[in-house]
Amino acid sequence: MAGGKILLNPTEESVLEQEVRRHVLITPWDKLIDLVVDPVYNWGRRNSLWPLQFGLACCAIEMICTAASRYDIARFGAELFRASPRQADLMIVSGTVTKKMVPMIVRLYDQMPEPKYVISMGACATAGGPFKEGYNVVSGIDKFLPVDVYIAGCPPTPQALLHALITLQEKISRQSVRDVRWYKPGPAHEIPVPVLGPDLIDVRRTDEIRACVAPVSTPAPPAFIAAPKLTAAAADGASVRAVEVASRLNEAIGAGGAVPSGQSVVVDPELLDKAGRYLKLQPDLNYDYLANLTCVDYQDCYELVYHLYSIGRPSSDPLCLKARADKRNPHAISLTGVWPGADLQEREVWDLYGVRFHGHPNLKRVLMWEGFEGHPMRRDYLEPYYEAAGKIFPSRWKEGRHQRAEERVPLGDNVKYPPGFDPSAYRPQPELFKPVTSKSVDRLKTDMIAVNLGPQHPSTHGVFRMRVVLDGERIRALEPVMGYMHRNHEKIGERNTYIMNFPYTDRLDYICSMSNNLGYAVTVEKMMGVKPSERAEYIRVIMAELTRLVNHFWSIGFLLNDLGAFFTPALYAIEERELILDLFEMAAGSRMMCNYMRFGGVAADLPEEFLPMADRLVRERLPRAIETLDGYLTRNDILLDRCKGVGILPKDAAVAFSAAGPVLRGSGVAYDVRRAEPYSIYDRFKFDIPSLPDGDVYARYRIRIAEMRESLKILQQAIREIPSAAGEAEPAKKLWNIRVPAGEYYGRVENPKGELGFYIVSDGTDHPYRYHVRAPSFINLTALELMCKGHLVADVVAILGSIDIVLGETDR
Amino acid sequence: MGDIMPQWFSIVLLDILKMALILAVVPPCMMYTTQLERKAIARIQDRFGPNRVGPYGLAQPFADMIKMLVKEDIVPKGSDKLCHLLAPLLIVVPSLFLFTLLPFGPGFIAAPISTGLLFFMALGSTGTLAIFTAGWTSRSAFPLLGAIRNAAQLIAYEVPFVLASAVIPMIVGSLRMTDIVMAQSVSGWFIFTPWGFTAFLLLFTAGLAEVNRTPFDLPEAESELVGGFHTEYSGMKFGLFYLAEYVSTIALAVLLSVLFFGGWAGPRIPFLPALGSAILWISMKSFLLVFVTIWIRGTWPRFRVDRLMGFAWKVMIPVALANLVGAAVWFYCPGFIGTAVSAVLVVSVFLLTSQLWAAPKPVLTTTWADQTS
């Protein structure tokens, strides 16, 4: 023992203290405390832990499942999730802690009365998890809050969370009134709220930040490739369609304005508006649906990419429109006048790439906060923890000695500031919102108040914030604020190899992981020219349709929960979902983060118990469950009262705002990617596409029920027809390091929430050059204000529930 | 007794004993009602509910109580400390007070005043003041919204509450609680009469609105307003709000048993004294009614604010008025004719008004015009 000092870990230390107290320092007062006060004090506290209704990301879903009927946290007395922090004791930080969200979390923690506890659930909350390297991710909540119990896992299963609760209870049992921190004399230690500046500023460390010097050497940034050349030779390799459209555009908007290139047409950014109008309004072209809008950072330009479809003429080919913005002064004309669905997507391009859109009504950052320094998706933007241009990092093998990312950077944290930055002199910018003109109907000059719903709110389905301007209880304006779960999926995706992206796609729409896997697999397989075997295709369809059921059960259950039905319909739906998750666990190894598809097949063939159980579920139990839910809810008077006629999205608005999924079909547009552009083997199955013309919350609810029945039809057919050749489901060769031929592709699938698209540009190496996710939840929110205007606050919650968003996908 | 101590002293002593009995019995009842609620709702949802703390979870309410007592008390910065403290007290005292007016057995009533029913109604509406105080002193948007909603809701539902209960003194001829129970032991329980059944439904619904239970729990609508009027309350002050809600529910249940289910009347239970049997009967009836409120809580979603007010004004008041007329008809023409006429009257008024209320409201068509040209 060096220096005669015995080092104990904290648990041993407290045990020793207890023993000393019990047998050495005995006074009557101590005895009273030890024998009566402490046991009662601890017993009361540990058996009545009321968690805060607060969930960040995927782990929050498992937390909700822990409160559901299968695991039932209520047995421990902990099912009263209080929405107000003043009445809660336990904060379960479940999900990635992003820099944008952390000031809210600290504020919530400060508002909780003592005695309070924190459980850090999952790898992300503990230390940043798989998203640790991102520019918007905090490396663990214990950088700000004192944590009592940590759980590793991604996500920890509900049983693991219950084990953590028991561990916390045991920790509480070891405490004593004498030495708990809230009875120590002195002022209450409130944790100072961090400030969002050029990067997150921890106000306790202002001196360190001021004194910090940037590191001398930074690793080399990733390499650029040049944008595909637009010479006459390239035009010869262009597709027939592109050439035809380009020539028509040249007639309409001026010669030289449009050049065909590959499958797409490249337009002068100054003429984008005119080109867009022409493409939309020409009756034989009629490109009325803007599916995807994004940007690619090439060496010589920022290339804006627009994927257009025609819903009015479903037989016509899709069109890819491109425009190249200059690198030094990137700007383009906004297309919100032509396709209003471009609104949020253009803001995203401005936020992440710095391309300015002239004519955009509200061009501000959407995922990061105003005041953040830099445009992070630019290829030369290096995050604080940046190690190398692409994984595999050389520091991991041959001489891989463990080093936490915090230890590599001078500030010991995932932050970087502009040189010479003085945090104490920084004043955060006030938040700017669109001005709202008050059109008061009566002569009374009433004030309008602006209220924030979220980001911690029981009904916003995650960390989503809406700034609502109210006139009494009526809504005059609504602005969604996102980015609280922005986990830098695309930036990390560019650094990953192709196969590494599979588990990351699980975490996009974390309720539908199999469908996300499928979308990614379909896109890359198209680029690689690989086709999976028959059995693998059937397995994929079965998994995708089971995922659709899982998602719709969850969505309907929580819509009812938002309407106040105290969890009962949600729990009935979650019961059925749990049985389907059992199937996923059996095949893929995890309930939620399945990581099951591979290029050319699936990761492992189905275990033998899978198909019999799936068959019984799909034939016996699930049809009955859907009938029960339908019978219980569809004609319920209160539901009808609150949902009929609420949140109407007219048909032409749905198309113009790029809505997708049940939102689009609920407005009378029977468009489904499985029919419009069939992928996998969907063209073999007989199923209908339900659509209703009303466009309100009730229509979307009924469509989800109808879609569940259609999914059951597909599942029954698939389970009957699946070829039994075992062992063929896995890809022919197990390759972990694949190269995808150079090129680009936009692949899309019909996710339960809408059209999920992957736009991948490959430079021929083993990392994608550009990896963009077209997220249905994000784009469906463009129409939120339109749907909510004029309604009451209570309706907003129902409307949001009917759109069915998930923040992992919205913010990526 | 009179020769040992002066009379006023024995009266005061007796009153103190009565209050002590109420304070000793009602809060544990409330605690076990919360436990019953958690277990019953759990069973509706196919799960167990609290069952680890003590045998079958019976010690759970005590753990909750201890936890709430040791929580830190936080008062928002700008709020008036006195009013912040006053609000929970203002809500708890009247709700406990209600129990002095309710008869639990023959001669077993704490305050046998001649206007028992009226005083009960009056006390029941003082809760609004407390809730509004709570919302106002919290100095924050959500509690204020919750308090305003509650005030509107209570004003709307007070009228049907009183109108519906007005049939009882009309038929019985007295406002005294004991008289009402005795009248039922003569003419049968009022629930079995058409006007009694209607009055019960009306009073039950209005009573649920008075105590802020689902489907009328807007003031604390969790999924919309975070916590409603008690968002800024922590520790034992929140505990008092919690206590008041359940105590009021129990009082409402006992009132309904007294008014419609014959109070403490029932066949004599063997091995118990007459008083014990009476107390057991009224307790069972109240327990069943409390169970029904819990059952409703676990099943139905919540009404929207304006629909709620509309229901009170447009449906319940006309039905209550029709009920009064029907009860008079029943009283003067007993037998089949009176029963039929009053039943038909009430049902037709209900059907008519509910059609008008549930009529599709003018749909807020979202006008959007494509600006592309």
Added chain:
Amino acid sequence: MKIYGLELIRGLGITMGRFITTYTVGFRRTFSNRLRGHVRQDVSQKGIFTVQYPEERLQLPERFRVLPVLIFDGKEGERWSQETERCTACGICAKVCPPQCIWIVQGKDASGKAVPKASEFTIDTDVCMNCGLCAEFCPFDAIKMDHRFEIATEERWVSHIHDIDKLHVSTEYYAKTHPKAWAKEEAKRHAEAQRKAAAAAAAKNVEKKA
């Protein structure tokens, strides 16, 4: 004409039905909390749906994955050694890991030459995303996904970094938790060994003849 309120009563009927079913189906569970150890819920499950952790646990399927572990040939309770460890420090797991949470130091012998053994192997479980790609692509069946999920701790700086000692588990443990995979791998190993033996015998024959 719509009679307002009938559907609400129907809703009440459904919930009362569920309430009563929780008492009538498997009613013994109401009175006995301490039941069977491992539970598997069937599709026809009715009544109480709860699996009362920690006394009852859900039976985990074989492919269930939590954190990775290294395999060494031996029995439970034994300690791993360089002779029994299967890992050859090829580094594929570190290369395929999406969040790059595996650090490997290749072993060196006395003269400084690299040997196919890992001298240090660290996994940062606060970065691991439990995806299983390391186990899927390991050519030597040396790293597998474990089932232990009760890993909540009160501190994370020491206990969440798994070093080579903490990571190793015996093949006996692996065979117990993953019987089907173990049987398949053993069969493959056996077939491979036989093929090698046959090839060696054939080579010897050729040598003899020559």
